[in-house]
Amino acid sequence: MIPVRRIVATCALGALGVALSACGTSGPPGTPKPAPPGPPASASGSAVPSRPPTLAPGPGGLTPVFTNGPRTRGRTVALTFDADMTADEGPRAAGGEHFDNPRLINTLRAFKVPATVFMTGRWADQYPAQARALGRDPLFEVANHSYSHYAFTKDCYGLPTVSKDRMRADVERAYAAFTKAGVPHAMPYFRFPGGCYDQQALRTLSAVGVTAVQWDVVSGDAFATDSDAVARQVLEGVKPGSVVVMHCTRSAAPATERALRTIVPELRKRGFRFVKVSELIGAANQHP
Template sequence: MIPPARRITAVCVLGAALAACGSADGARHDRTEATVSISPPAPRPPVLAPGPGGLTPVFEHGPRTLGRTVALTFDADMTTAEGPRAAAGEHFDNPDLIGTLRALKVPATVFMTGRWADEYPTEARSLGHDPQFEVANHSYGHNAFTDDCDGLPSVPAAEMRSDVARAYASLRKAGVPRPMPYFRFPGGCYDRQALRALNEVGVTAVQWDVVSGDTSAKDADAVTRQVLDEVQPGSVVVMHCVLSTAPTTTQVVRTVVPELRRRGYRLVKVSELIGQSNGHR
């Protein structure tokens, strides 16, 4: 049995995280204090108010009169049928593009399908944890939300909400901690039925006003001219983060970004444009 004089008493105080130990001869051991900090919750991203009849709101561009801002957006497309092609080595990602955006310090919004996040979870997680980017929802498997949309297979109306939920689940599973409450319709196709189907999801549907034309493009200069000719203050530019179907996008970004900055544009994420749009269009 240990004599009382040799007993050591450990005292732990929650919150101050202070540990103190005393010995029989009265000698004091060093005290270690650990400060417990609680981070405040992240502010909720800005969204638009629901449209007439509670329909999902649609955002196409920011204010034209509040300064030269422009948002570059990138669709990370992949369908459920493209898994074998990815397994065979086809790239539906584009690491060089993401590296270029990082090197140029370009804030950007990536609209990601759930299937893309399933295929490239490390890249999805990296984007989701990088404050330079924000990751938003682009459906699970890039099926259309209308019956006639550039030949895309369609999602039945009864499954539209669950498709969006499935995509969010894939983003979180891949490690995207805070996917944005923004949704981009595959192909940009939507109708009242689609807007009604998503009215309880709480998303803002994000379209665009500048089509880059980078899908299947082989002439980077032509894509660059198209973007620079159409961009306006508040523009949302749609491009793609899919090397196999948009091979010129990295080269386009390397030319477009310096030129936009030379013209006095500030590059922002979609969330900033939506935040600027309170009562302004």
């Protein structure tokens, strides 16, 4: 049996059961002016490949798991941002809590850094205009982080648990939320809430046809207030082909945007090129 992965990632640190937040698209006063996004994807899908790369199923048809790209195919790195508002956080949003970080998204645009956003369906329901803008901006790709942000195993950092018979429905409900919000091309990639999974979860999701995406670099940005420490942890961990897990939220990862201002120029100075997860998976298929 594949052991449960309990990666110490941002969505799993700090107050247990509290989901981290996601990305916005319009900044407050003082937000740096972003580079203009490209045109929206056309109805025919020409802005996004019609068949995004995925990994072949694992033994017995299990959902494949992707952690990092090839180490020898150039100095590429994928920054990923979890948008993990949980299903029960609507009252907190209604009370004024912000589950977005417009300044961070604008900074990515200003630096022209492509990124993959793993979004919960609940967040897309809460912020449909922002989800649509992210999904139509060719700088970004939107992937699935479940609808509820409930765990797919037991004992996952205090998160509520999705029952086995609801796992597939939870993932499919997230895709339905993306469609409702106007995201035209959600990717066939799934990130387990908390990074927790086991063989049963992989087997249950095999019918959905997704590639599960983990990471090999933990940014440590959850609830962090020291942007230098976050930047240092990322810079010390990145290797060619790395997938970095981060968050874009004003409340639960307040240091991330400042950390990016150090991370991006330094990695470019070292010769790294920023790519989306889809490019790393495509490279892995070509050179397993």
